[in-house]
Amino acid sequence: MLYKILKKDDYRDFLTHLIENYEFLGPVKKDSATHDFVRIKNFDEVDTNYKRTTIAPAKKILYPSTEKLISYKIEGEIKVESTVNSSEKILFGIDACDVNGLNFLDKFFTSDFADEYYIVKREKLIVIGLDRMPSETNFSLSMGKEYAKDGFDLFLTDLGNKFFVRVGTYKGSSLLQKYAKTQDASEADFKDYNKYMEEYRKNFKSKVDINNFYDNFEIIYDDKELWDKVAKNCFSCGSCCLVCPTCFCFNVKDDMELNLKVGNRLREWDSCMIPDYGLVAGGHNFRPNKENRLKQRYRCKLKTFVDRFNTYACVGCGRCIETCMAKISIADDINLIKKEVSV
């Protein structure tokens, strides 16, 4: 890791250069409550001053909500094609917990079978992170995901009149050399950075007690009353999964084009909250009730990947809590489970 300082006065120039030379994606205000990562052509469109999390999460750039896996021609000799390609892009302005979200997906899509569609896009993506104060529902500090150790090319922290820049890769370093005037971070800069980070960590209002969840979950696993209470208001709508920066489940479907000669196989984001998630041919549903599905979601987020990758599959960004129409909060439920077990 290299540590650089980018003066505030040089920030606009730096970004402008990047916008001019790359396909540049950054946070843009969509409406009073929503920001989204979209293609930016002009510096003034960039709005890093967002209070709530961005919707949809940045994963959509690497793992689009609908993506073609193969196409096939069925007229005459059947021919199957799968095209994997991607162009270099810059993703600017994602916060630390979202970088950690990408880090989780990196592990997931490269484990066992390597998913070329994700990997090719990831290799071509330049990530420039940006620290920002946590939103109200963000509990990433408790999840140990409030700080991104890696997974970015550059990571900026706004220290008032300057940015503290962590340089994570050669690519990031080249970008700075080519397009920015920077200097090495001094001892004083580090002190300012540490002060910012201390203040940043103090700003987390939402906290969870995740310690011992791994075991506590087993204790309350069969507590029907508890799970009925937790899932009582769930609409099984799946919004929590669609806004989640780590959710990866997808459905596969084949669509024929209107000429009926070419078929496309698509994957589409799915949600484990949807009633037909566990439905198989013949009509048996392995997850027929919503209490079971919500419990399963918590297990997937907070336990399954502790077993598989030694990490939580929840970064604590708080999007699902903001989005849930039934006001179900994974943060409150983690604490509730802790309380139930302690009684």
Place this chain on the structure above:
Amino acid sequence: METIYTPELAKITRIESITPSEKIFDISFVDKEVQENFNFLPGQFVELTVFGIGEAPFSIASNPNNKVKFQLCVRAIGNVSKALHNLKEGSKVGIRGPFGKGTFPYEKAKGHNVLAIAGGLGLAPLMSFLTYMIDFRDEYKNVMIIYGAVNPTNILYKNDISYWSTRDDIKVCVTVDNPDDKWTGEIGVCTKLIPRVDFKPEDTYTIVCGPPVMYKYVVAELEKKNFTDDKIFLSLERRMECGVGKCNHCHIGDKVTCVDGPVFSLWDIRNLKEAI
């Protein structure tokens, strides 16, 4: 570019209708080299594409030693399987696989007794193991096959069952829930026959496949006979859409059935809540 989602073209070389709802499909890859290098293990499955319809998982139901073709035994019950039933000999399909690290204990069981318990269509996945085992019959001790079908018409693999019955080194018990006038065999569910098994538990490997509802009853019967969890293997069904552990529909706890299964030991299953 080849990806983990790209199916390989294969041809249906033969179709045999064995019951009103099940057909056996013989399949060979179009590319000879691919066919020669297609090695699968008992219990593994493939993802089959019916072009224009979609893709679905099917356990391979034939002998892994056959390098010329493989077989699937398919019930017309979902979108893909119904479309597959409408295809003719010579039709092309797409195949990905074989998939699944969890296989039947074809090696471990050598030198021991083998008890195979199948319910309904569950006999199909077991066929890969049973045909392999019969090729190496001398390497296994006593063999007993218990098979339960809904009615005599729905009995699968009648030819194989007759052949097994002629051999004095294989004991076959077939039972049906709903007998017809001509049926002279056993009546009732397959769990009823388990008490008759006289194999020593510590020297017996049991393999089980059937509808989801069957497992806990089979397990309860095996427990009564002191069969141990490490020597009982069950093939589980789940919604295995992608086959490569990505779509996640087939997860059970920290396992994904398509990668870690579809065959699990009973000991593994006891640690996977809601597996059976």
